[in-house]
Amino acid sequence: MSTASVSLPNWITYGLIPILNLALAFLISGIVVWIIGEDPFEALTLLLDGALGRGEGIGFTLFYATNFIFTGLSVAVAIHAGLFNIGSEGQAYLGGLGAALVALALDHYVPWFAIIGAALFGAAWALIPAWLQAKRGSHIVITTIMFNFIGATLMVYLLVNVFIVPGKMAPETRTFLEGGQLPKLDWLMAMFGLKLGPAPFNVSFLIALAMCFLVWLLIWRTKFGYEMRTLGVSPSAASYAGIPYARTVIIAMLISGGLSGMMALNPVMGASARLQVEFVGGAGFVGIAVSLMGRNHPVGILLAAILFGILYQGGADLSFEMPNITRDMIVVIQGLVILFAGALEYMFRPALVRVYQKFTKA
Amino acid sequence: MDFLDILISILGSTIRLSIPLVFTALAGLFSERAGVFDIGLEGKMLAAAFAAACAAYVTGSAWVGLMSGIGVSVGFSLVHGFASITNRGNQIVSGVAINFVVAGLTIVLGQAWFGQGGRTPQLPNTARFSEIILPGAIAARDMGHLGKFYANVISGHNLLTYMAFVAVPISWWILYRTRFGLRLRAVGENPGAVDTAGISVAWLRYRAVICAGILCGFAGTYLAIAQSAAFIKDMSAGKGYIALAALIFAKWKPVPVMFACLLFGFLDAFANFMQGKSMPLIGEVPVQIFQALPYVLTCILLAGFIGVANPPKAGGVPYTKER
Numbered sequence: 001m002s003t004a005s006v007s008l009p010n011w012i013t014y015g016l017i018p019i020l021n022l023a024l025a026f027l028i029s030g031i032v033v034w035i036i037g038e039d040p041f042e043a044l045t046l047l048l049d050g051a052l053g054r055g056e057g058i059g060f061t062l063f064y065a066t067n068f069i070f071t072g073l074s075v076a077v078a079i080h081a082g083l084f085n086i087g088s089e090g091q092a093y094l095g096g097l098g099a100a101l102v103a104l105a106l107d108h109y110v111p112w113f114a115i116i117g118a119a120l121f122g123a124a125w126a127l128i129p130a131w132l133q134a135k136r137g138s139h140i141v142i143t144t145i146m147f148n149f150i151g152a153t154l155m156v157y158l159l160v161n162v163f164i165v166p167g168k169m170a171p172e173t174r175t176f177l178e179g180g181q182l183p184k185l186d187w188l189m190a191m192f193g194l195k196l197g198p199a200p201f202n203v204s205f206l207i208a209l210a211m212c213f214l215v216w217l218l219i220w221r222t223k224f225g226y227e228m229r230t231l232g233v234s235p236s237a238a239s240y241a242g243i244p245y246a247r248t249v250i251i252a253m254l255i256s257g258g259l260s261g262m263m264a265l266n267p268v269m270g271a272s273a274r275l276q277v278e279f280v281g282g283a284g285f286v287g288i289a290v291s292l293m294g295r296n297h298p299v300g301i302l303l304a305a306i307l308f309g310i311l312y313q314g315g316a317d318l319s320f321e322m323p324n325i326t327r328d329m330i331v332v333i334q335g336l337v338i339l340f341a342g343a344l345e346y347m348f349r350p351a352l353v354r355v356y357q358k359f360t361k362a
Numbered sequence: 363m364d365f366l367d368i369l370i371s372i373l374g375s376t377i378r379l380s381i382p383l384v385f386t387a388l389a390g391l392f393s394e395r396a397g398v399f400d401i402g403l404e405g406k407m408l409a410a411a412f413a414a415a416c417a418a419y420v421t422g423s424a425w426v427g428l429m430s431g432i433g434v435s436v437g438f439s440l441v442h443g444f445a446s447i448t449n450r451g452n453q454i455v456s457g458v459a460i461n462f463v464v465a466g467l468t469i470v471l472g473q474a475w476f477g478q479g480g481r482t483p484q485l486p487n488t489a490r491f492s493e494i495i496l497p498g499a500i501a502a503r504d505m506g507h508l509g510k511f512y513a514n515v516i517s518g519h520n521l522l523t524y525m526a527f528v529a530v531p532i533s534w535w536i537l538y539r540t541r542f543g544l545r546l547r548a549v550g551e552n553p554g555a556v557d558t559a560g561i562s563v564a565w566l567r568y569r570a571v572i573c574a575g576i577l578c579g580f581a582g583t584y585l586a587i588a589q590s591a592a593f594i595k596d597m598s599a600g601k602g603y604i605a606l607a608a609l610i611f612a613k614w615k616p617v618p619v620m621f622a623c624l625l626f627g628f629l630d631a632f633a634n635f636m637q638g639k640s641m642p643l644i645g646e647v648p649v650q651i652f653q654a655l656p657y658v659l660t661c662i663l664l665a666g667f668i669g670v671a672n673p674p675k676a677g678g679v680p681y682t683k684e685r
Binding site: 032035036037084086128132136137138139141142143145146147149150153154156157161282285288289292324325326328329330331332333334335336338339342343344345346347 | 399401441444445446449450451452453454455456458459460461462463464465466467469470471473474480600603606607610648650653654657658660661664665666673678
């Protein structure tokens with residue numbers, strides 16, 4: 001009998017297996033650090049200290065985690081409908097355009113409209129791939145990759161030729177005025193007796209938490225969520241049940257794109273207060289890893305996003321302390337986590353099943 | 363310069379820019395026709411470029427560089443195979459992971475070994491694949507447009523360029539005229555049937571991804587030690603994805619793959635040429651239009667507006683023998 005059909009208790013599936021996978025990813029990262037000629041344990045201590053040691057570090061960690069919560073949720077919503085959206089990167093980029101347009105137009109006034117702008121533009125960028133998948137049968141993975149690149153060139157064009165401040169070299173918009181930025185969360189940190197310092201930890205984190213709850217509500221507590229999950233598990237069953245394929249696909253992708261787009265709030269409105277080239281910086285792809293590690297559940301996504309936040313912030317700090325380890329080491333660790341927690345997630349399963357059966361029989 | 367001279371110079375750079383695309387798209391062809399999606403083409407190409415540049419620098423031999431490039435690229439192919447064939451993991455996730463690992467690792471190792479911010483040291487000409495001047499090319503340069511075409515477009519490329527154009531008919535022959543090719547295509551359409559015939563699906567798919575690794579190795583080597591003389595960080599710059607687009611644009615067929623790559627290479631060359639120039643009537647055309655065009659064209663094709671692009675039926679689906 002194949003081991004794939006044996007069911008394991010939840011603590012193994014949701015606890016032990018992810019931990020083993022993570023451990024392996026970190027083990028290999030440690031070997032890379034050792035090859036470079038640094039002490040892996042010292043590097044790990046520095047990384048954790050940089051990410052969690054001081055209030056400022058925690059602020060940055062949560063700032064990065066906010067990005068990953070949004071993109072992770074975006075990927076998860078699509079996955080529940082059986083769609084693999086790897087266009088989060090591009091949708092977030094375009095979401096930045098939406099947020100920036102609102103911020104440039106309204107400036108002082110409530111920055112909250114920017115949330116709608118970001119979500120609308122992100123959703124709009126997911127619309128064409130969604131429509132192509134729903135009506136013309138083109139593979140969503142491929143079209144969303146293409147749209148990532150189309151979006152990137154479009155944004156470079158807009159920033160270089162349209163939004164650039166005359167007389168400046170950097171392709172970015174002007175800085176939004178005071179009040180066109182999202183408030184920081186220093187009070188939240190102060191509640192825990194921590195000082196935020198210059199870390200750009202802002203209200204988008206709370207918006208992200210609200211989205212976690214709303215996504216949970218959507219997927220497990222609404223009729224549409226049920227239709228989405230049915231389509232995700234079995235398209236033919238969904239079709240027999242009379243669930244309209246095209247409508248479900250398009251709405252699911254719009255929600256997914258909207259969530260990605262809202263990620264832009266955090267860096268654009270919360271941190272730099274202007275729209276910059278490449279501000280997404282791979283967060284869309286990290287979202288895939290976050291969603292996978294979090295088993296496409298908002299709680300799991302939150303935890304995984306914080307883990308990646310720790311990696312981002314700790315890794316940045318580490319590269320200051322150990323100049324031999326450049327910031328790009330984070331990219332390596334991310335890649336390894338995606339590999340072991342994502343693509344190789346069931347590597348340990350057959351062995352664990354055998355061990356488990358031995359114990360339960362005895 | 364008259365119009366034909368400009369065209370000839372653009373065609374010359376079209377060839378140079380198409381070569382990594384041709385190799386990489388053929389790599390994708392082998393992998394995807396066997397039913398294994400490969401987003402990791404980009405990463406494998408980059409890894410090969412880094413390995414080739416390092417090995418060529420250390421040994422001073424371009425051939426050792428090529429072998430190392432291929433070796434490292436095949437290594438990553440095997441990781442992809444292990445994840446997506448043996449462990450039936452998600453092929454797209456595995457590809458994304460490889461891209462991440464390579465993008466980071468090349469810079470981290472490059473910085474640790476050479477300390478030049480992720481670059482490898484400049485290579486002398488003897489450690490590169492340098493231009494080959496075909497017989498009569500210098501004389502032909504003065505013999506009208508046809509001569510210039512011969513001198514600039516046909517001649518004056520390095521060995522790997524010519525190998526790319528040889529790789530196209532060879533790939534076609536392997537896929538359509540050998541038993542291995544027939545089985546490879548079958549395993550991408552209906553692995554169950556192949557399994558029933560008593561042929562190992564896993565071993566076939568492993569061989570397909572190894573072929574992909576070898577070809578990506580050529581592509582990366584070309585970038586690092588033929589087109590340039592060092593590894594520069596992120597030097598693949600999305601070429602793996604353009605090659606993927608070309609593969610789809612060519613509807614997963616070898617000879618059209620070559621033409622699609624030449625078309626996308628031409629767009630790239632044309633964009634370089636147009637930079638800062640203005641066209642009659644239209645004015646200055648933003649280069650971004652040409653950069654986005656390969657992706658836009660591929661989407662239009664996928665939408666079914668230019669013929670129909672049908673991917674291999676079992677593409678992206680891991681094969682499970684029993685349930």
